[in-house]
Amino acid sequence: MTSSADGSATPGEQVRRLDVPGGPVDVVLGRGLAEVAEELTVLWSHLLIEAGTPGAAGEATVLRYATAADSSAKSLGPRDPGACYKISGDVTRAVLRALVGQRILLHAGTVLLEGAGTTVLLGASGAGKSTAATVLGREGLYLSDELTIVDPADLAITAYPKPVSRVQRGRTKQDVALAELGLRTAPGAGPADTVVLLDRDPEAAEPSLTRVGLAEAVAVVAGQSSSLWRLPDPLGVIARMLTGAGGALRARYREATELAGLLADLPDRCPQPWETVDPDGTADPAGTGAPHRPAPGLTAAPFVQALRSEDATVVLQEGRTGTLTGLAELVWDLVREQGPIDPANLEALVVAEAGDHDRSADLVQAALEQVRSAGLLQEG
Incomplete structure (x- = not known):
């Protein structure tokens, strides 16, 4: 990974510049990866920076790929169904590196919903964040499926509307374009109005939504963050976010389609003192x-x-x-x-x-x- 003013493409390479939080990222694809470039263009069309537009010039983080790895490029198979998913992971890691120590970086999805407002969906890997963000995002606006970026100063959320990652045929993870999923994006949002700890249980008797104690919620949020300790007042910021949302909620549900109904009838706010x-x-x-x-x-x-x-x-x-x-x-x-x-x-x-x-x-x-x-x- 390097920095460049134009992606430093050589003959036969294709560059896709992405407008992502933390600064633009150039994805440079070598010879033989034309199909990957086409798929990437569709998946990231809403974040592509075209030549001659604002943001098209200047420094960018460069991610370089080739059909055979070398000292400057990662290897990608031209017909690898998960190629764009792998690129998305590298883009997300570039965003994390750019913002660590400056923003709260949560392993969480975020959507904007009528009634529930700015809704943050937290869960460990495999908890169903992407599915929940997709299902709920169709009811409102989509900000991200698995990385929520919070400004510690005012708790505003910066959107990172990457393609949604889903397990496809053969249990291979692939990215799906937002348009294909019926998702519309928002550029950002204010502080979280609702914070949900996802607890999917296919065997649950009935779906439920309950308030969670502040200490438990702070521990969960901190555990689903990246390099939180590098921020000033880290737990204080998390507590302010949770208190502003009336306390975290635990959603126990069988299928993501049940979440909208749960969030339409929120429990009373439950502020708790803390220091x-x-x-x-x-x-x-x-x-x-x-x-x-x-x-x-x-x-x-x-x-x-x-x-x-x-x-x-x-x-x-x-x-x-x-x-x-x-x-x-x-x-x-x-x-x-x-x-x-x-x-x-x-x-x-x-x-x-x-x-x-x-x-x-x-x-x-x-x-x-x-x-x-x-x-x-x-x-x-």
């Missing part, structure tokens, strides 16, 4: 190489930020999140604020804060194990 906790600066929270002096005893592992709600505490580290509940929250607070702590003294400190119990020793050990299992403890 963030930031490192005190003595550790190296984001793995930046800052001085860190391990000491004997129990201390908190480096972290980026924590979010505390009435249900639980979510702690963000570089590349992972941990969730603490009950007494484990107090244990983490103690090792974070007073560490290093001699393990022999931990029970007394907990009892001083929470009161005595006839099973104090067992309860403190269970809480300590929860902190340890979450990767939030250092033992010197």
